Amino acid sequence: MRYHPFVLPxxxxxxxxxxxxSIIWIRWINRLSExxxxxxxxxxxxxxxxxxxxxxxxxxxxxxxxxxxNVFLGFMHMSLAFGWFMxxxxxxxxxxxxxxxxxxxPYFPIFFKFFRHDLAPLKKLEAYFGFxxxxxxxxxxxxxxxxxxxxxxxxxxxxxRTTKHIIIDKIALTSxxxxxxxxxxxxxxxxxxxxxxxxxxxxMGDEILSGIASPxxxxxxxxxxxxxxGIFFITLPFSRYMHIPTEILLIFLRRYGVKExxxxxxxxxxxxxxxxxxxxxxxxxxxxxxxxxSETQSAYFLREMRYDKPTNNQNESCLLCMRCExxxxxxxxxxxxxxxxxxxxxxxxxxxxxYLTSPKNAAKGKVxxxxxxxxxxxxxxxKATLALFKAANxxxxxxxxxxxxxxxxxxxxxxxxxxxxxxxxxxxxxxxxSGAEILVSSCPICTREFIEHYVLxxxxxxxxxxxxxxxxxxxxxxxxxxxxxxxxxxxxxSRGLNIIEEPRQLLRLAGELIHSPENSGKQQSLxxxxxxGNTNLSANQRKSIAENTLSGILSDKAxxxxxxxxxxxxxxACSNKNIEILDIAQIMLEALIAPKFIPENTVESTKMxxxxxxxxxxxxxxxx
Amino acid sequence: xKDFGFSPMKNKVLNFDELNHDFxxxxxxxxxxxxxxxxxxxxxxxxxxxxxxxxxxRELCKDIRWGNAEKAMxxxxxxxxxxxxxxxxxxxxxxxxxxxxxxKAAKTSPL
Numbered sequence: 001m002r003y004h005p006f007v008l009p010x011x012x013x014x015x016x017x018x019x020x021x022s023i024i025w026i027r028w029i030n031r032l033s034e035x036x037x038x039x040x041x042x043x044x045x046x047x048x049x050x051x052x053x054x055x056x057x058x059x060x061x062x063x064x065x066x067x068x069x070n071v072f073l074g075f076m077h078m079s080l081a082f083g084w085f086m087x088x089x090x091x092x093x094x095x096x097x098x099x100x101x102x103x104x105x106p107y108f109p110i111f112f113k114f115f116r117h118d119l120a121p122l123k124k125l126e127a128y129f130g131f132x133x134x135x136x137x138x139x140x141x142x143x144x145x146x147x148x149x150x151x152x153x154x155x156x157x158x159x160x161r162t163t164k165h166i167i168i169d170k171i172a173l174t175s176x177x178x179x180x181x182x183x184x185x186x187x188x189x190x191x192x193x194x195x196x197x198x199x200x201x202x203x204m205g206d207e208i209l210s211g212i213a214s215p216x217x218x219x220x221x222x223x224x225x226x227x228x229x230g231i232f233f234i235t236l237p238f239s240r241y242m243h244i245p246t247e248i249l250l251i252f253l254r255r256y257g258v259k260e261x262x263x264x265x266x267x268x269x270x271x272x273x274x275x276x277x278x279x280x281x282x283x284x285x286x287x288x289x290x291x292x293x294s295e296t297q298s299a300y301f302l303r304e305m306r307y308d309k310p311t312n313n314q315n316e317s318c319l320l321c322m323r324c325e326x327x328x329x330x331x332x333x334x335x336x337x338x339x340x341x342x343x344x345x346x347x348x349x350x351x352x353x354x355y356l357t358s359p360k361n362a363a364k365g366k367v368x369x370x371x372x373x374x375x376x377x378x379x380x381x382x383k384a385t386l387a388l389f390k391a392a393n394x395x396x397x398x399x400x401x402x403x404x405x406x407x408x409x410x411x412x413x414x415x416x417x418x419x420x421x422x423x424x425x426x427x428x429x430x431x432x433x434s435g436a437e438i439l440v441s442s443c444p445i446c447t448r449e450f451i452e453h454y455v456l457x458x459x460x461x462x463x464x465x466x467x468x469x470x471x472x473x474x475x476x477x478x479x480x481x482x483x484x485x486x487x488x489x490x491x492x493x494s495r496g497l498n499i500i501e502e503p504r505q506l507l508r509l510a511g512e513l514i515h516s517p518e519n520s521g522k523q524q525s526l527x528x529x530x531x532x533g534n535t536n537l538s539a540n541q542r543k544s545i546a547e548n549t550l551s552g553i554l555s556d557k558a559x560x561x562x563x564x565x566x567x568x569x570x571x572x573a574c575s576n577k578n579i580e581i582l583d584i585a586q587i588m589l590e591a592l593i594a595p596k597f598i599p600e601n602t603v604e605s606t607k608m609x610x611x612x613x614x615x616x617x618x619x620x621x622x623x624x
Numbered sequence: 625x626k627d628f629g630f631s632p633m634k635n636k637v638l639n640f641d642e643l644n645h646d647f648x649x650x651x652x653x654x655x656x657x658x659x660x661x662x663x664x665x666x667x668x669x670x671x672x673x674x675x676x677x678x679x680x681x682r683e684l685c686k687d688i689r690w691g692n693a694e695k696a697m698x699x700x701x702x703x704x705x706x707x708x709x710x711x712x713x714x715x716x717x718x719x720x721x722x723x724x725x726x727x728k729a730a731k732t733s734p735l
Contacts, residue, residue: 345728345731345732346731347724347727347728347730347731348701348703348705348727349701352701352702353702353704355673355676355677355702356676357676373672373706373707373708374707374708374711376670376708377670377708377711377712402675403672403675403676404672404706405672405704406672406704406705406706408704410704410705410706410707410720411704411705414705414724416705419704423704530711532705532706532707535705535718535720535721535724536718536721537718538657538716538718539657539716539717539718540716567707567711570711
């Protein structure tokens with residue numbers, strides 16, 4: 001017997017899935033830009049393809065990135081993906097071996113134990129096939145039980161909150177959960193009635209089902225198994241499980257060099273569909289910590305992008321802190337998609353800033369210092385940075401001393417490209433007019449904008465990098481007064497520019513750097529809540545994000561919280577925690593050994609920025 | 625009107641009963657923090673655009689309250705969204721959101 005009507009739900013589902021997926025794939029690839037298609041053609045027969053295959057194996061099947069997050073969570077994903085894949089692979093090998101290489105209908109390997117009860121033609125291989133099929137079925141069932149546990153007690157698997165699913169996801173999820181227990185049941189009946197099982201299925205058949213096994217129940221179990229498969233395949237393209245075929249395509253295209261553009265493209269569609277709503281981004285999102293429930297998190301945002309349109313709240317409440325992007329196991333360029341989604345309305349025209357006259361000829365200097373808007377709100381940071389420059393005899397010029405012109409990043413983050421670009425031009429003139437060879441900014445927001453979007457032709461440094469450079473070249477020397485410092489990574493600096501080690505290296509010269517659980521993960525630091533990418537959160541919400549962040553990085557031992565961003569400094573200072581928050585430049589200035597003079601008294605750290613007192617020698621440098 | 629022996633200039637007279645409050649109300653619904661403003665002027669003193677032009681958030685609030693929607697829309701375009709005012713504001717007003725709403729009103733005329 002090679003056919004029975006119960007295979008129909010499965011066969012129909014599989015046919016539908018294959019046809020639908022291939023149509024969608026062709027449509028997506030067809031709609032890629034000409035440039036991307038060229039990349040695809042050029043790289044198709046290159047090592048990139050091999051690298052992509054390896055990545056598909058490591059990420060889509062083994063889920064390596066999730067393993068790194070939590071072993072149980074990784075095992076759950078791996079068991080379902082890799083376990084099922086091995087079941088399909090070994091099942092096919094088994095049935096092909098059985099029929100001596102003859103091509104079988106697609107349902108034949110799946111329902112092999114129904115169609116063939118006499119396994120003698122497999123000869124010696126019978127035991128091997130039987131064992132490995134049962135082994136991987138056991139693995140999948142173990143993963144499934146973890147999935148059950150995750151729904152009830154997600155903390156066991158290392159995540160605090162799981163995704164709230166919509167109805168189509170629930171249907172697909174339920175049918176998926178039924179598939180493997182039903183397979184065990186059906187094969188168990190086969191084992192009970194015809195002795196076809198191995199360690200797992202024959203245990204099931206002999207010990208549990210032997211009493212009730214009957215041909216009717218046996219057939220019903222196989223029907224149920226086939227129906228569960230059929231429902232899963234038909235719901236797959238419309239549910240979150242569309243990520244299974246899409247992630248493979250995404251990995252290949254990404255390896256070929258396809259990226260998100262300045263606006264949505266066909267690639268965006270692929271990225272959106274590659275999201276499995278696994279919910280890892282929900283824990284990563286600082287908004288999750290707020291008491292108000294919201295669906296700002298990327299899993300929900302991408303879901304709305306896929307089915308409809310994100311709400312204003314989803315779109316604009318995001319802080320663009322890039323924490324979800326860092327955590328995303330699929331590597332979706334979420335921040336880019338979010339920024340592009342905000343470009344729908346050009347609220348500001350490029351002529352808006354015609355009132356900004358071309359910059360006055362700033363004083364010339366080798367090093368141009370740009371404080372930026374946020375720098376001007378924290379004069380202490382500017383004062384400290386410039387005092388360090390003076391102490392090191394740097395030939396600098398403070399280019400936006402007279403009044404700051406925004407670097408354009410807040411506008412760009414809010415989707416206002418026309419206006420942002422016009423501001424870039426004005427600042428570019430200002431910088432290049434100074435004749436500087438190096439640009440230093442104390443603001444990570446400006447620094448990132450200068451590095452990534454201004455074409456200046458001169459190196460751009462964040463002040464923490466530059467001060468470290470001065471220290472390394474012995475132009476500045478510091479006294480380690482063993483203050484206990486905990487460092488808060490600004491988003492733009494750590495995730496945006498990957499400047500993580502430099503500030504830490506610098507702080508180690510001034511004091512003892514303390515690690516806390518939240519900031520040892522380097523690129524996973526929390527957002528201070530002040531982000532300029534957000535206009536929607538109320539001041540109270542921002543404050544509670546800042547408090548969360550601060551309690552995350554604080555340990556009892558710390559005396560000072562150091563940061564390297566004037567905006568972080570301002571936001572963290574708003575919270576009620578009684579701790580001093582200082583910019584890295586201020587800390588370094590306190591620890592500075594003034595040139596040609598070693599002060600005898602240690603400089604006492606003071607509470608308020610405005611009251612900061614430095615030793616007389618340093619004061620004289622500042623007032624020079 | 626009672627005769628005080630002097631009177632305000634005609635073009636400076638503002639009759640609150642006759643003002644058009646629609647725009648003010650629409651903005652207040654979009655962002656409830658709008659009504660917290662006490663016109664202290666901290667925003668204006670820190671404004672980046674304000675050091676180059678007469679634009680200030682305080683003026684903008686006044687125009688919205690007085691029903692000068694058109695003027696508010698025209699002025700709001702000068703803002704660079706740099707965010708200094710929202711950090712400086714002692715009343716925690718979400719200034720950037722209000723400016724974006726005024727701009728949105730200028731583009732989409734929701735009233």
